[in-house]
Amino acid sequence: MNPHDPATPSSPTARLLLLETRVLPEMAGLILRSRALREELPRGDGHAVLIVPGFGAGDGATRPLRTFLGSLGYTAYGWDQGVNLGMRPPIKNALNLRLHKLYERHGPVSLIGWSLGGVFVREMARHTPPYVRRVFTLGSPINVRPDANNLMPLFRLINAGRPVNLDLEGFRRRITPPPVPCTAIYTRTDGIVAWPCCREPEAPNTDNVEVRGSHLGLPYNVETIRAIAARLAQPAG
Structure with missing residues (x-):
């Protein structure tokens, strides 16, 4: 799809954005x-x-998911990089180092990325697939176009004084999934990212799971957790 084509998805409506208050229930x-x-x-x-948090969030936001996965018997880790304000070289280096250390300690690691965090974990898997067991993205802008979301104004504000380059060519190249099992979890009532942008392309190693709920609530969504737990329990490969 052409990101400049008016038929492609635009940012979610104001009504859907207001419905993000569903995160509390x-x-x-x-x-x-x-x-x-x-x-x-x-x-x-x-x-x-x-588990890598979304833009504007830190490990505190993913603690409930880590705690729950720990109760199922997994060894769950946060990204340990504070608040996610976007990819920068020090963040990229720190994430790669963290993945390498976890691989040395545990073997192949499953990666879960919420929203922008999903973009990060897909690229980690693309560059070091032997270290990655599988990838989950939760409402992540990984397809169609990079700007069909309601976070761009905030992203530009936080990065004031710096040019925000969408790098459309690079984005198109990154649409291809990494060579590991990839599961994209999305909701059609997402108020942050246009839901068609959150789906993996069809491929032998991808699947897409639709859940009901909000974007902000995806890490706490019972349907999300069911989908993650079912796939984490599958044998490696």
Whole structure:
């Protein structure tokens, strides 16, 4: 698809953006259903899972997901880089180093990226596929066009004084999934990123899972957690 074609997705509507307040009941729902979920879902094999937060979020936002995956038997890690304000060379180097260390300690690592974090983990898997067991993206802008979202104004504000280069050619090259199993989890009522941009291209190593809920609530969404747990429990490869 051509990112400049008016038929391609635009940013989610103001109504959908307002519906992002659903994150609060989604978080409460996870707390209330955690015990039943733990009894329902398959146990993990202890392999490492690295979770990268979305733009404007840090490890605190992904702690509930890490805690839950830990209760299933996985060894879950945060990205340990503070608040995600976009990719910069020091962040890229730190993430690559963290992945290498986790691989040395645990073997191949599963990667989960929420929103912009999903863009990061896909590229980590693309550059070092032997270190990565599988990739999950949660509402991540990985397809169609990079600017069909409601975060661009905030991104430009935080990066004031710096040119924001969308690098459309680079984005088009990155649409191709990395050579590991990739699962994209998305919601059609996403108020942050246009949902068609959150789906993986069809390929033998990709699948797309639609859930009901908000963008901000994806790490706490019970359907998201079911989808992640089912795939993490599959044998490597």
